[in-house]
Amino acid sequence: MSLTADDFQSIQKFLLENSAVRLASGKEYLVEGRLQAIVYKEDLEDLHALINEVKKNPNSGLSKQVLEAMLTNETSFFRDRHPFETLKTAIIPALLKNPDQQIRIWSAACSSGQEPYSLALLLADSFSWIEKPKIKIVATDISASMLEKCQSGLYTQFEILRGLPPHYLPRFFERADSQWKIKKEIRDRIEFRYLNLYEQWEGLLPMDIVFIRNVLIYFNSDVKMAILEKIRTVLKPGGYLFLGSGETPDGFEKYFESTDFSTSSCYKLTLP
Ligand SMILES: C[S@@+](CC[C@H](N)C(=O)[O-])C[C@H]1O[C@@H](n2cnc3c(N)ncnc32)[C@H](O)[C@@H]1O
Incomplete structure (x- = not known):
């Protein structure tokens, strides 16, 4: 029926x-x-x-x-590539100029984990000399089954082929039957937890970088505005917001300035 x-x-x-x-x-x-x-x-x-x-x-x-x-869980490793290039070449080096502060990155609506793992892999590859506690990655989603998959760190060959640079596979993954398991040293760089963007956000420390990509498109404009308002309070002044390609901070242009980082969909929170 x-x-x-x-x-x-x-x-x-x-x-x-x-x-x-x-x-x-x-x-x-x-x-x-x-x-x-x-x-x-x-x-x-x-x-x-x-x-x-x-x-x-x-x-x-x-x-x-x-x-x-x-819920739609579509994602892939290093999705859209440019945001990760921008982090590697511009944002992380700039943030590292302040030796005293912890750099905090939030991957909101992280789905099955490819986005936060791409961040952790980028750090392990290009910034291996930085002590791990210096950079903290928090990854959240509403879906318990997605969070379970994130925590397992297990990916199929098909998922690996979607965006993972080939030389990362032998370095950062190990075989687990027919799948690949991301190594513990990479898993340990991320704190995964439940967070419904539509409810109160609890326990988030001020962030330097927020990735909230390919999720605002599913909400109506009131909810999207309420979420952008909350991001404004979670991001440190001068912090960076990454949206999905084609997503824009409508109504918040005054607070989130466009950056000139190529096609990254990256915005900078204005200083007060
Ligand atoms: C299309 S995926 C985006 C994954 C990743 N950010 C990316 O761009 O590749 C959308 C994710 O949003 C999550 N989601 C949907 N509604 C949510 C909500 N109210 N709070 C938190 N996450 C939500 C879904 O569970 C799903 O994992």
């Missing part, structure tokens, strides 16, 4: 209330494609039965599975 208009609206509402993610009309195929596997796994009658369960108990483990299945 395919999705009814009511079922679709219930999923739209559930997703919006729990993650702020908007699901546009016409995306019924996405709900069917992503939730059918849960129907089989949980031995439910059909999608309608699954959505009824979610409506009855939106906080259950089953509802969490539904939420996670509806």
